[in-house]
C-alpha cells in the first residue's frame with residue numbers, strides 16, 4: 056500500500072509543474088541577450104504598426120487560456136491535429152505570429168535550441184505593454200513548448216464577447232483568476248481594435264450603449280455586411296495603454312458587450328471599474344499582478360514538451 060501511495064504522489068508532483076518553477080534568470084547563462092533581442096524585435100514591429108503591441112498581448116492571453124502558456128497557439132494546423140489558429144476567437148483575428156517567428160529566428164542565431172516560444176511570447180506581451188505606456192512586471196521564464204494544439208480546446212476556453220458577467224467570472228475562475236483579475240486584465244482593451252462582427256449585437260441589441268456612441272458605431276457597422284470593419288476598443292487613445300477604457304465603461308461607451316458587462320450599475324464589478332477609472336496607478340498595479348498570474352498558468356517545465364526551433368511547428 057505505502058509504495059503505491061508514494062508513486063502516486065511523485066506523479067501528481069511531476070504533472071503539476073507549478074508557477075514557482077519559473078524564474079526570471081532562467082536563461083542568464085544560456086542566452087544572456089534574450090531580453091534585449093525580444094525587446095528590440097517588439098520595438099521594431101511596433102514602430103511599423105503600433106497595433107501589433109495589442110495583438111501580441113492578446114496572443115499571449117489566448118495561448119495561456121488554452122491548456123496553459125505553452126505556445127500552442129503558434130502551431131499551424133497539420134495532418135495530426137487541427138490547431139488553435141482557426142478556433143472561433145482566433146480565425147481571421149489573431150495576429151502577430153510573424154513577429155514571434157522573426158524574434159525567434161534572431162534568438163536561434165545567438166542561442167540555438169534553448170529558448171522556448173512560450174517564453175518569447177510572454178516577454179513580447181510585457182514589452183508591448185511597456186512600449187505603449189503601460190506598467191512593467193518581471194516575467195518568470197523556463198516555460199517549454201507544447202507538441203500539440205486543439206481547436207476544440209480553444210473554442211471552449213477563450214471567453215466570447217457575447218458572455219454575460221457570470222460567464223466571464225466563471226471562465227476566469229476556471230483559469231485560476233479572480234474577479235479583480237478579470238476586471239484589471241480586461242483593461243487590456245485600452246489598446247487595439249475589434250471587428251464589426253464582434254460588436255454588432257452590442258450596438259443593435261443592448262440597451263446600455265450611450266446614444267451618440269451607438270449612432271456613430273451603427274454608421275460604421277451595419278446590421279449585415281462589413282463584418283471585418285475595425286473600430287478601436289478605446290476610441291480616445293487606441294495606441295496608448297491607460298485607464299480611459301474604464302472611464303468609457305462608466306459612460307456606457309464600451310465597444311464590446313462583454314466589456315460593458317463589467318459596469319452595469321448593478322454589477323458586483325462596478326466598484327472596481329470606478330476605482331480604475333479614477334486611479335490609474337491602482338489599475339497598473341492590479342494589471343501587472345494579473346499578468347503575472349496569467350503568464351504562470353500551467354507552464355510545461357523540466358523535460359515536458361520541447362523547445363521548438365520554429366514556433367509554427369513541432370520539431
Ligand code: HEM
Pocket residue numbers: 106108109110111112113116147148149150214215216217218223240241243244246247248249250251253311313
Ligand atoms: C474578458 C474576456 C475577454 C473577451 C470576451 C475578449 C474579447 C475580445 C474581442 C472580441 C476582441 C476583438 C477581436 C477582433 O474583432 O478581431 C478582443 C481584442 C483584444 N483583446 Fe480581448 N477579450 C477579453 C479579455 C482580454 C484579456 C484578458 C486580454 C489581455 C490581457 C485581452 C486583450 C485584447 C487586445 C489587446 C485586443 C486587441 C487586439 C488587436 O488589436 O489585435 N482581452 N478581445
Ligand SMILES: *[C@@H]1O[C@H](CO)[C@@H](O)[C@H](O)[C@H]1NC(C)=O
Pocket residue numbers: 080083
Ligand atoms: C541574471 O541577469 C540579470 C540581468 O542582467 C541580473 O539582474 C540577475 O542578477 C542575474 N541573475 C543571476 C542569478 O545571475
Ligand SMILES: *[C@@H]1O[C@H](CO)[C@@H](O)[C@H](O)[C@H]1NC(C)=O
Pocket residue numbers: 141142146147
Ligand atoms: C475561418 O475564416 C475563413 C474566412 O472567413 C472561413 O472561410 C473559414 O471557414 C473559417 N474557419 C473556421 C474553422 O471557422
Ligand SMILES: *[C@@H]1O[C@H](CO)[C@@H](O)[C@H](O)[C@H]1NC(C)=O
Pocket residue numbers: 255256257259260278
Ligand atoms: C438581436 O437579437 C435578436 C433576437 O434575440 C436576434 O435574432 C438578432 O440576431 C440579434 N441581432 C444581432 C445583430 O446580433
